Amino acid sequence: MTAPSPLTAHLGYWLRLVSNHVSARFAERLDRLGITVAEWVALRLLFDADSLPPSQLAARMGLTRGAVTKLADRLRARGLLARSADADDGRGVRLALTEAGRALVPALAEAADRNEAEAFAALSAEDRALLHGLLTRIATRQGLTAPPLA
Amino acid sequence: MTAPSPLTAHLGYWLRLVSNHVSARFAERLDRLGITVAEWVALRLLFDADSLPPSQLAARMGLTRGAVTKLADRLRARGLLARSADADDGRGVRLALTEAGRALVPALAEAADRNEAEAFAALSAEDRALLHGLLTRIATRQGLTAPPLA
DNA sequence: TCGATATAGTTTCCATGGAAACCAAAAGGC
DNA sequence: GCCTTTTGGTTTCCATGGAAACTATATCGA
Numbered sequence: 001m002t003a004p005s006p007l008t009a010h011l012g013y014w015l016r017l018v019s020n021h022v023s024a025r026f027a028e029r030l031d032r033l034g035i036t037v038a039e040w041v042a043l044r045l046l047f048d049a050d051s052l053p054p055s056q057l058a059a060r061m062g063l064t065r066g067a068v069t070k071l072a073d074r075l076r077a078r079g080l081l082a083r084s085a086d087a088d089d090g091r092g093v094r095l096a097l098t099e100a101g102r103a104l105v106p107a108l109a110e111a112a113d114r115n116e117a118e119a120f121a122a123l124s125a126e127d128r129a130l131l132h133g134l135l136t137r138i139a140t141r142q143g144l145t146a147p148p149l150a
Numbered sequence: 151m152t153a154p155s156p157l158t159a160h161l162g163y164w165l166r167l168v169s170n171h172v173s174a175r176f177a178e179r180l181d182r183l184g185i186t187v188a189e190w191v192a193l194r195l196l197f198d199a200d201s202l203p204p205s206q207l208a209a210r211m212g213l214t215r216g217a218v219t220k221l222a223d224r225l226r227a228r229g230l231l232a233r234s235a236d237a238d239d240g241r242g243v244r245l246a247l248t249e250a251g252r253a254l255v256p257a258l259a260e261a262a263d264r265n266e267a268e269a270f271a272a273l274s275a276e277d278r279a280l281l282h283g284l285l286t287r288i289a290t291r292q293g294l295t296a297p298p299l300a
Numbered sequence: 301t302c303g304a305t306a307t308a309g310t311t312t313c314c315a316t317g318g319a320a321a322c323c324a325a326a327a328g329g330c
Numbered sequence: 331g332c333c334t335t336t337t338g339g340t341t342t343c344c345a346t347g348g349a350a351a352c353t354a355t356a357t358c359g360a
Contacts, residue, residue, distance in 0.1 A: 004259030007194050010266045011278060012172045014285040019169035020212070021294050022162045038316080044157050055338060062170070067317050069340055091325045091338045109154030116160045122291030127284060128161060134273065134281045135164040141272030144171050188346080205308060217347050219310055241308045241355045 026115040033107060034078075038063070040108050042071055043080065043097065047105045051096040053086065080104060176265040183257060184228075188213070190258050192221055193230065193247065197255045201246040203236065230254060 007013045027037050035043070041061055046052060052060075058068040072095055075081035080101035086092025097105075120128050157163045177187050185193070191211055196202060202210075208218040222245055225231035230251035236242025247255075270278050 004194070004197065004256045005263055006198070007191060010262055011270055011282055011285070012169075012176060012262070012266055014282065014289060015165070015169045016173055017212075017294060018285050018288050018292075019162075019165045021289075021292055023166055026162060036316085041157060044154070047154065048156070053338075054340095062167075064318060065339065066319080066341075070317080086338090089326075089338075091323095093339065106154045112160055112162070113155055116162055119292070120161055120288065122288050123284065127287075130280065131284045132161055132164060134277060134284075135161070135168050137277075138168050138270065138272050139164060139171075142168075142171055142269070144167060186346085203308075204310095214348055215309065216311075216349080220346080236308090239308075239356075241353095243309065 022115070022119040025119060026112065029111045029115055030108065033104075033111065035104075035108060038071060039075060039080075040112070042068075042075065043101055043105055043108065046081070046095060046097045047102060051084075051094040053092055054095060057095060075101070172265070172269040175269060176262065179261045179265050180258065183254075183261060185254075185258060188221060189225060189230075190262070192218075192225065193251060193255055193258065196231070196245060196247045197252060201234075201244040203242055204245060207245060225251070 023037060030037060030040055038061070042057060045057060045060055049056075054068045054072060055065055057063075057072075058065045061068070063071070072081060072083060076083060079098055082096050082098050084094050084096070086094055120131075123131065173187060180187060180190055188211070192207060195207060195210055199206075204218045204222060205215055207213075207222075208215045211218070213221070222231060222233060226233060229248055232246050232248050234244050234246070236244055270281075273281065
């Protein structure tokens with residue numbers, strides 16, 4: 001009958017602590033540009049993909065389709081994203097960046113770069129590589145090259 | 151003029167991906183016991199502290215006081231937590247576990263232990279220690295032995 | 301001691317995201 | 331070719347948590 005594990009006994013606790021902090025700081029930076037973290041992820045994915053159905057975006061972001069509908073509405077209202085009907089599928093929709101959306105991405109990426117540098121300043125380049133290796137090892141073992149959902 | 155960094159270029163991305171996944175899996179486990187992750191954290195902190203003012207709990211959990219008020223209400227409604235007036239400060243409140251709340255903590259801690267084992271199964275004991283070291287190094291550098299808030 | 305200020309807690313309002321119900325179109329079985 | 335089932339997307343409802351306003355008490359300075 002040992003004492004119940006304290007919070008700090010779990011790697012999961014530290015992972016969450018650091019991750020939340022890094023994301024919160026990143027959110028602050030993005031906020032200055034009027035963008036949320038989720039919006040950044042969507043914009044960056046669409047930057048490469050050119051156009052995606054909401055379901056694809058949802059899968060890659062680890063969100064539900066419902067959440068993506070709403071996210072897309074917000075981005076569309078600000079003129080950063082356009083929605084068009086899928087030519088082949090009467091139900092389908094394609095999401096794509098507008099010119100304004102595309103033009104915004106580099107600045108956001110720079111914010112991400114700066115955040116990254118600041119967040120992991122405590123680690124040497126080798127240690128950062130080490131951390132990267134450990135995290136990706138867990139990720140692949142858990143089968144998540146993509147979604148943290150369910 | 152290089153291309154904007156892809157999401158996967160940032161450690162922060164992997165950190166968030168893995169952290170969210172681990173927390174989501176943990177949330178599933180706790181859900182079977184009718185508890186959320188935030189509730190677990192509160193219960194575990196109160197288990198050691200015996201009694202805390204809401205502001206203290208908020209600080210240690212990285213939540214606002216408003217959020218703690220509501221969290222405490224939920225736990226109180228389920229008979230896991232009791233609220234009492236502070237003897238010395240007319241404004242103050244003390245939160246403490248009920249017997250039922252206290253009795254629940256060991257089972258929750260075991261769920262946390264099992265989650266931990268499953269989540270980091272990809273890593274050897276040495277690698278887990280390594281990861282722990284890297285994360286705590288970042289945490290202390292960022293001044294967060296406690297709150298991811300602000 | 302009284303008035304100004306600070307502090308503890310709560311409440312209200314808002315934003316985000318999940319779950320599930322729902323609708324329309326496509327695909328499959330016969 | 332129909333009827334059932336599946337799939338893509340949206341909508342509705344709910345839960346959680348932050349921000350800011352608000353209340354009550356305590357503290358500080360003159």
